[in-house]
Amino acid sequence: MSERKLQAWQAAGLIDRETATRIRAWEAAHSRPLGLWAAIGIGALAIGLGIISVVAANWEEVPGTLRLALHLLLMAGLGGFLALRGDALERDHPWELEAALFVLAILGMAFFGHIGQVYQTSSPLWQPLATWLALFGPLLLLRGQSWATAALLFGTILYTVWDYAVAAGPRLFDAQQADVLLVARVALVTALPVLLAPLGGWMRGRSTRQSFWKRLEQLGLAYAVGGASLVTIIAGVEHFGGGLLGIAAQSERGGIALVAGALVAWARPGRSGQAAGLVLAGAGIVCFLAFLLSGSQAGAGILFMALWVGIAAAALHAGWRGVFQLAVAVIALRLIVLSFELASDLLTSGFGLIMAGLLILAIAFAAVRISRTFAPPKEDEQ
Structure with a gap:
């Protein structure tokens, strides 16, 4: 604890002299010799690197x-x-x-x-x-x-399911050659990480390890939102025919996200749980609508922004300041990109460049004003 801060708080009347004394005593009793621990860490690292070097130099000589x-x-x-x-x-x-x-x-x-x-x-x-x-x-x-550990577990699950999908081969994206059962199995497997959200939501209020379960819930939620966003971006580039981009696979993914949203809202009653459940449900609906709007650049772009407008509304409902500001920034960025996509000749002249610069500044200014004006107070724990 900084002595300067203690003196400033005492001068401002936030704490009295006795409280400041107790704080100093507590900090002194619980202080850690950072210099000593740093020296110990450097020594341990040197020993470890030395052992690794010795083993590596004689690796082939050691029987397997x-x-x-x-x-x-x-x-x-x-x-x-x-x-x-x-x-x-x-x-x-x-x-x-x-x-x-x-x-x-x-x-x-x-x-x-x-x-x-x-x-x-x-x-x-x-x-x-x-x-x-x-x-x-x-x-x-x-x-x-x-x-x-939450990130390690989630990252491994993510890599496993998508490596499984890649191993299935290009038939997943070929409407004529795609095996229906294989596509259904891969769609199910790649959607499974979303279920970490209701698992984490259920355990957050029933475990002392709330930080771990909160991160798992957030990672599952982020996976659903990221997947839905990516699907809308792809939908703006090409028409979805069959295989892993077909209506069956999109409906399967969307259905799992809807179920996950309902489970989160049930497991965590309250504004935060309701908002998380609505975001998951919205991501599931977007996966289905992306198939219907695929091939339409404007339609897919609007669908992307609708998803993030919904996320911003859920963040306002739950009091997620950071999520609200992120949603506003993402919407602004997508609006800029969509403007250039729909007017690709905008950058072919000096006047077009001027207009593009003004458009970017206007959108950025509006995003900052909206973020500052409407963002909820910073939450302590959601």
Whole structure:
């Protein structure tokens, strides 16, 4: 705590002398020797890099089975430590638990690559990642503390489902060659990350690890919004025929988003839960409408902005200041892009360049004024 701030608060009458004294005493008792910890960290990093260098220099000389045994032993030791000390760490040092979980998860992920190197095996990447999710996903869900493990879990799920989609091949986008069952399966798999939103929403009010579950809910919500936005952008470029861009796949994705929205609104009654549920439902409806408007540059552009207008309205309802400002910025940017798309010859003359510059300034000015005037107060926790 800055001594200058304490003195300023005391001078302004926000705190009295006794409160300032108690604050100083508390800060002194809980202060951390950052210089000492930095020196310890640098020393530990140097030792770790030295060990890695020694092992790397003699990597080929170590038998593969021995390397795998050491790797497995390291994971078993760290897992045993978490089993014995996990509860105490969660209570007293949650970030240490988070760091240990992250390291164990990365070691587990690297173990599959290690097996492939030793035994010269190969497979689509989604297969070992799916196995990792089956083995380590429950551990992260049961012990994850904050955004770090939530992001690792979500990122792995995201890469797994889309690598599975890519492995299915170009038939997914060919209306004539697309296998109906394959398309339905891939559409379902790629929509599954949206269900993290209701899972996180349900657990936020029923767990002490609210930060972890909040991040999972937000990531699932962001995935739904990002996917719907991308679909509208593609719809402005080409007409959706069949396959993964067909009406069946879009309806399947949209239906899952609608179900996820209903579940979030049910799991978290209140303005924030209602807003999150409406955003998810809106993303689902947009996926369906994108098929109907595909091939229309203006229609797809308007649909994109309608989605983000809905997000801005939901943010006003819930008091999400940052989300509201983001929505206004995205709408302004899309409006500028749409203007150039509909008047592609705007930049072919000096007068056109002047008009384009004025248009950009006008839209930016309006976006800033709207953001400042109508944005709700900054929320503490939603």
